[in-house]
Amino acid sequence: MIQDVVWDVSIALMGSLAAVFAGVAAGAEVPLTNYGPAIASAYRLRTWLFALAVVVLVGVNYRALGALPYIANPAEQLGLAVKRADASGQQWSWTVQPNSFVVGQTVEFYVTSKDVNHGFGLYDPHMHLVAQTQAMPGFTNVLRYTFTEAGTYQVLCLEYCGLGHHLMNTQINVAAH
Numbered sequence: 001m002i003q004d005v006v007w008d009v010s011i012a013l014m015g016s017l018a019a020v021f022a023g024v025a026a027g028a029e030v031p032l033t034n035y036g037p038a039i040a041s042a043y044r045l046r047t048w049l050f051a052l053a054v055v056v057l058v059g060v061n062y063r064a065l066g067a068l069p070y071i072a073n074p075a076e077q078l079g080l081a082v083k084r085a086d087a088s089g090q091q092w093s094w095t096v097q098p099n100s101f102v103v104g105q106t107v108e109f110y111v112t113s114k115d116v117n118h119g120f121g122l123y124d125p126h127m128h129l130v131a132q133t134q135a136m137p138g139f140t141n142v143l144r145y146t147f148t149e150a151g152t153y154q155v156l157c158l159e160y161c162g163l164g165h166h167l168m169n170t171q172i173n174v175a176a177h
């Protein structure tokens with residue numbers, strides 16, 4: 001909502017700034033006949049190069065920004081369904097249902113908490129953190145992750161939540177195809 005207003009104001013300001021630039025550029029124009037032939041053709045070349053640069057930049061930005069937001073989404077590209085898993089934290093354990101998947105599967109974890117704030121941290125079989133989100137009471141965060149490797153993943157708690165915080169650990173099994 002506020003972002004839409006900020007966006008409209010930004011567009012208006014950028015537009016008026018561009019208009020000022022265009023006005024200055026138009027007023028500053030010197031006829032090419034004022035120059036010798038070498039400089040005149042260099043200016044003509046510069047105009048064409050500028051137009052080429054604009055075309056290339058617009059094309060590259062259209063291609064790159066058109067894909068926003070960048071969400072790695074191989075499952076949908078392959079026409080596979082995204083699987084839903086419900087994850088809930090409580091002092092001091094995790095419940096993740098279902099908790100076994102296959103390599104290549106994209107899973108959306110619906111993460112919430114039954115009591116206080118917890119940190120849902122997903123670790124791969126090498127104990128590298130690969131995805132994380134906040135587990136909050138009364139709120140559900142959706143965390144999307146595509147499993148790329150078979151093995152036993154772990155969910156640990158990333159936010160200190162009391163005496164048994166270090167005990168919050170559950171396993172997720174990812175099978176090869």
Ligand SMILES: [Cu+2]
Pocket residue numbers: 118119157158159160161162165166168
């Ligand atoms: Cu904790």
